[in-house]
Amino acid sequence: MVRDYLRLSMKSLRHRSLRSWLTVLGIIVGVAAVVALIAIGEGMQRSVEQQFETIGYDTVIVLPAPEGMGEGAATGGEASEGGLSGQGQAGGRVGGMMGGFLGMRGGVGEASAVDMTALEALPMVMRAGAQRTETAMVSSEGLDGQGFLRLSGMTPSMPEDFPGYFGGYVLAEGRTFTENDLYVVVLGSSVAGDLGVGVGGEIMIETTPFAVIGILGQLDEETRGGFTIGNMRNSLFVPITALEELYGGAGTITQALVEVTGETDIEQASQLIRAAFTQAGTPVMTTTASELSAQITGVLSSLNMTLSAIAGISLLVGAIGVMNTMYMSILERTREIGIMKAIGAKDRDVLGLFLIESSVLGLFGGALGILLGVGISGLAGRFISGSLNLGAISRVAGGAGLHPAFSAWLICAALGLSLLLGTLAGALPARRGAKLPPVRALRYE
Numbered sequence: 001m002v003r004d005y006l007r008l009s010m011k012s013l014r015h016r017s018l019r020s021w022l023t024v025l026g027i028i029v030g031v032a033a034v035v036a037l038i039a040i041g042e043g044m045q046r047s048v049e050q051q052f053e054t055i056g057y058d059t060v061i062v063l064p065a066p067e068g069m070g071e072g073a074a075t076g077g078e079a080s081e082g083g084l085s086g087q088g089q090a091g092g093r094v095g096g097m098m099g100g101f102l103g104m105r106g107g108v109g110e111a112s113a114v115d116m117t118a119l120e121a122l123p124m125v126m127r128a129g130a131q132r133t134e135t136a137m138v139s140s141e142g143l144d145g146q147g148f149l150r151l152s153g154m155t156p157s158m159p160e161d162f163p164g165y166f167g168g169y170v171l172a173e174g175r176t177f178t179e180n181d182l183y184v185v186v187l188g189s190s191v192a193g194d195l196g197v198g199v200g201g202e203i204m205i206e207t208t209p210f211a212v213i214g215i216l217g218q219l220d221e222e223t224r225g226g227f228t229i230g231n232m233r234n235s236l237f238v239p240i241t242a243l244e245e246l247y248g249g250a251g252t253i254t255q256a257l258v259e260v261t262g263e264t265d266i267e268q269a270s271q272l273i274r275a276a277f278t279q280a281g282t283p284v285m286t287t288t289a290s291e292l293s294a295q296i297t298g299v300l301s302s303l304n305m306t307l308s309a310i311a312g313i314s315l316l317v318g319a320i321g322v323m324n325t326m327y328m329s330i331l332e333r334t335r336e337i338g339i340m341k342a343i344g345a346k347d348r349d350v351l352g353l354f355l356i357e358s359s360v361l362g363l364f365g366g367a368l369g370i371l372l373g374v375g376i377s378g379l380a381g382r383f384i385s386g387s388l389n390l391g392a393i394s395r396v397a398g399g400a401g402l403h404p405a406f407s408a409w410l411i412c413a414a415l416g417l418s419l420l421l422g423t424l425a426g427a428l429p430a431r432r433g434a435k436l437p438p439v440r441a442l443r444y445e
Contacts, residue, residue: 006356016329020361023318023325027365027418028372030315035373035414037311039404040380041304045297046405052293055164060270062119062256064112065283111254114277114284119256122276124264129158130253132243138236140203142196149191151205151236153243156181162257168232174199174214177239184242186214190233206246210238266290318365319421326358326429334436341438354430355423362422366415373414377404 111132120128131154139146156178159166177184185203187195192215195203201212216232244250260269270286277284330337337350381404 006360010360019325019328023321023361024365024368026318026321027315027362027422028318028369030311030318031366031369031414031418032372032376033311033314034308034417035370035406035410036377036380036404037307038304038410039373039377039406040384041300041307042405042407042410043377043381043403045300045304047403048293048296048300052289055162055289057266057289058260058262059162059165059289060258060260060266060273061287062114062258062273063285064114064253065285111249111252113249113251114253114256114282115251115280116253116256118276118280119258119273122273124260124269124272126259126261127157127161128256128258129155129161130240130256131155131158132240132252133254134243134247136205136236136246138195138203138205140195140197140201143194146204147194149234149236151238151243153238153240155240158257161259165257168216169237170217171214172217174212176214177237181213181239182242182245183208183210184213184238185210186216186237187212188216188233188235189218191236205236205238208246210242315417315421319362319425322358322361322422322425323429325361326354326426327432329357330354330429330433333433337433337436338438338440341436347434350436351430351434354433355426358426358430359419359423362418362420362425363415365422366418369418370411370414374404374406377406380404 111134114130116128116130119125131152133153134151135148136151137146138149138151156176159169159176171186172189174186176186185205187197187203192198192212197203197212199212199215202209203212204210216235218233240253244252258269258273260266266288267290270288270291274284274286340350
């Protein structure tokens with residue numbers, strides 16, 4: 001019986017092929033939008049989790065606290081093109097956190113004095129590194145005039161001690177600086193070309209000559225995992241002591257990275273660091289990789305749900321199209337319904353025929369919509385990867401290659417939802433057709 005219903009339904013749909021395809025198109029668009037958005041959202045969440053697993057969860061990011069902020073500060077600050085930080089407060093200021101963390105390429109973070117010696121002396125601290133960012137006037141013989149560029153000073157061992165946060169810091173030429181170096185600089189590939197210098201050359205930062213000892217590779221921030229501290233291609237890295245000589249302020253930093261010992265709870269370590277500096281009269285803000293991961297994935301999840309709900313509206317419109325098509329089909333086939341009932345068809349037979357017809361429309365549209373959604377999400381992933389391939393943002397959002405996630409539940413849910421919507425959309429018209437009296441149906445013109 002079901003096979004007969006299916007055969008008659010397919011014959012009816014082929015007879016009204018244009019209307020059927022237009023109806024199916026509504027389902028296709030809705031399912032494709034839902035599948036693509038959910039797949040991209042899940043892909044971004046997985047990328048964030050993988051990147052945080054790469055850098056590890058044993059690092060505390062320490063930032064100078066703004067004036068007037070005390071022990072209640074948990075996270076905060078902005079980051080420069082050469083710096084990384086987050087923004088927020090204990091209790092979950094998600095908007096602030098995202099504004100600072102995803103604004104890594106924004107303005108220069110506020111630098112102030114933090115006693116790194118006291119920080120390294122804390123029992124739970126295994127190693128620590130400091131970074132300071134300034135905007136410097138830079139010139140060279142190969143540059144017409146002078147330019148204002150971001151200058152990042154850091155402790156020499158920072159890229160080696162925290163490789164997960166320096167994914168793009170890989171030398172193509174020369175070497176990096178050591179504890180004994182002072183007026184030396186490592187250049188990003190783009191800024192080296194703009195300045196017209198190579199290893200062994202010299203540039204002027206403010207009024208002080210700096211020897212170029214290293215140049216970073218061009219593709220490292222795209223090919224190496226981990227977060228990238230700023231835009232490596234346009235960065236200038238110098239020893240942090242050189243910044244202190246140029247601008248004064250010994251011990252002034254923009255941020256510090258702290259790795260805690262293996263037996264220490266990272267959240268407790270974060271709190272102890274804040275408490276220690278607050279008691280010393282120089283409060284700091286801290287955040288951890290786990291806090292950042294939770295905040296970012298939470299925001300991405302909420303955004304994904306919102307976009308999916310919006311996309312679901314188009315799926316609802318498609319279901320309304322199915323209902324309209326089924327009503328039109330019943331009106332056109334009223335005499336056919338009368339003949340079927342006259343030769344013995346029952347109400348349930350007519351109901352089953354039209355329900356299967358509407359279900360086929362929903363299922364067929366869902367299958368094509370999934371295929372279209374896979375294609376759209378793949379193209380969108382490439383576009384997002386290219387457009388967000390800027391420093392740390394690209395790492396968080398999968399700029400090294402965003403891969404949409406197509407889980408089994410997503411495919412099954414999309415097919416099931418399209419089938420359900422098609423069936424429900426056809427239920428009312430099918431019931432109306434099933435209840436038509438045979439005599440009235442046969443007289444219908």
